[in-house]
Amino acid sequence: MERLVVVSNRTADLGGKTLSGGLAVGIVDALKSSGGMWMGWNGDIVDKSRSMDARVETYDNVASLTMPLTKEEHNNYYLGFANKVLWPTFHYRLDLMDYRTEFARSYARVNGKFADILHPHLRDDDLVWVHDYHLIPLASELRAKGCNHKIGFFLHIPFPPSDIFSAIPRHQWLRECLLQFDLIGFQTQNDADNFCRYLKGNSDVKFLSPDRIRWHDRTIKIGHFPIGIDVDQFAAMAQETDEEIQLERKRRSLLKRFQVISADRLDYSKGLPQRMKAFRKFLDTSPEYRGHAEYLQVASPSREDVTAYSDIRGELEQLSGAVNGKHADINWAPIQYINQSISRERLALLFRCSLIGLITPLRDGMNLVAKEYIAAQDDEDPGILILSRFAGAAEELGDALIVNPYDVNEVAQAIKKAATMPMDERKARHRNLFSQISTNNADLWQRRYVAALRSVEPNVQRAQLSSHAKWRKEPGLGTMSNSRH
Structure with a gap:
């Protein structure tokens, strides 16, 4: 059976006796059932020379892969783009959005850093499940490295209507990053509908069915998977x-x-x-x-x-x-x-x-x-x-x-x-x-999502189509090459 690899901004305490939060409770059992890995930021803020330090710890058949952030990354990727741009916008609060180019650059670089650290640990048949708004570009970064794995994304927060999402500068870049995933999951039908309405405004997206689209040479599934708790x-x-x-x-x-x-x-x-x-x-x-x-x-x-x-x-x-x-x-x-x-x-x-x-x-x-x-x-x-x-x-x-x-x-x-x-x-x-x-508890949520990810049609990737690679080359933004460290 394929190994499940979970990637989120932060990881759960796999060594703790009691797990809290829907993400942790819903996923740990899935990781333990077939063996797996959970990757994320470890909460440490370090100087630049240690920014690529990664630690692997094993708990029975589950590995924890963690890394630190630098102060600049924490300020611009986490507090900046994730929580001053995406969080307010996705919660319909455009009045609180604070967009700065340095936020977007750091957000992209940190997602590249996640990919750089994760990629050597991936096995050929891994299923990769990426969580939440912090990591929208991660599939694009992995595709640029030639990663052909089935990669799913789940958004834990709302997805806003298209006119609100379109207010984010460079929203088209975010759209292309999302379309590098094989499965895009939302909490509610309304969120999934908002995303589909946004896509319908783009001529390069073809709807094969209400929940399947074709974008260039890729087929992508869209669904809603309401998260539950351990009742x-x-x-x-x-x-x-x-x-x-x-x-x-x-x-x-x-x-x-x-x-x-x-x-x-x-x-x-x-x-x-x-x-x-x-x-x-x-x-x-x-x-x-x-x-x-x-x-x-x-x-x-x-x-x-x-x-x-x-x-x-x-x-x-x-x-x-x-x-x-x-x-x-x-x-x-x-x-x-x-x-x-x-x-x-x-x-x-x-x-x-x-x-x-x-x-x-x-x-x-x-x-x-x-x-x-x-x-x-x-x-x-x-x-x-x-x-x-x-x-x-x-x-x-x-x-x-x-x-x-x-x-x-x-x-x-x-x-x-x-x-x-x-x-x-x-x-x-x-x-x-x-x-x-x-x-509709936490266990059913993760089983439904993983089953949907396992069943998606395989997409043969072509690294030159990476939306992130194209974004690096656009004028006025400077160079965002792979030498990010």
Whole structure:
């Protein structure tokens, strides 16, 4: 059987006892089943002389291939092009895009560096699975080296409509890089449709079927593969005992209080200020819940070197202080705001004792937190999920209360509906939601994707057609030759 080679910006801790995140949980079992390799940045930032240092470690039949970045690469490839150009654009925030030519050059060079390090480790029959927006040019770089492997790409974040994607300078280069993959996977049907609509504006692309295209001498498959979670693992964590949380739950029960919980990275795409405003509106319009409803917002730090993220943190601190200043009394504060990371084990327990899960991103590829909230619930006393219509998970989780996250009145009304929902309805909704996440779990996601990649038609590559090689030769950008180190 072919070996699976996974490439992502960062790798999982293959030596750890517990894996976190949909990517890690969904892939490690696939790697272990047939043997494989996971390649990515190791988190180290080094001087230029050590930039090509690579380390290989083996865990049973799985190899970990990691490398460092230089400070320039971290600033321009990771913080720059990946997170100041692609991330905001793919989340429909053109106002936050900060494009600079040096960002694009570094992004291309680092993808070339990934290819330089990976290529000698590839076997002839390897399946290569590349993950996310950091590595869009990787297949192009590997093709330029004569790599004829089946290479798949999976985008974990949304793919925007064509007019938004086209606003990225050199978007045609990104398009040609994507078309060097054999399989291009998205989280939702809407994302796949957006990509196909963008391709239809290009005369050199021919659609053979709704999910297969022909570009020059290549046939490429396009599909959507919604990612899931390890439901059993998260449900088990939610049933562990934590004395502090149990005491707090008893206190709220005695005082007839309930908790609304949100947990996300501190990111402008998550709609965290809008959630606080919606909870404030709920208290303003339903005064009977003052003293009884508590909102816990967990916002773990993220990309603190990017100005837009520090701005969000300041806004949340101001909002939580204003709401508490207006509504709190001597033994009750409506909002508890935590700007630090909380372990998944503890988060699972907090989800289980929260009546309402408020998960309302402004735009999200999937949002696994919504699925984790469902997995954590007690079948006999389940909580209610309020979910943004703009999260990818909304395509699957129709029994949640689906809301427009921009409409604070609608979200406030959903909080009240959840707070007053009869137990029979809560149980029925939870039954359906739990069945959905149990069926479309992390294991099914990776099996569907790998099977689709294995079944694609082989494409014989011609290195001279490398889109990246052509981009290096275009005037005004300088030389981007293979001597990048």
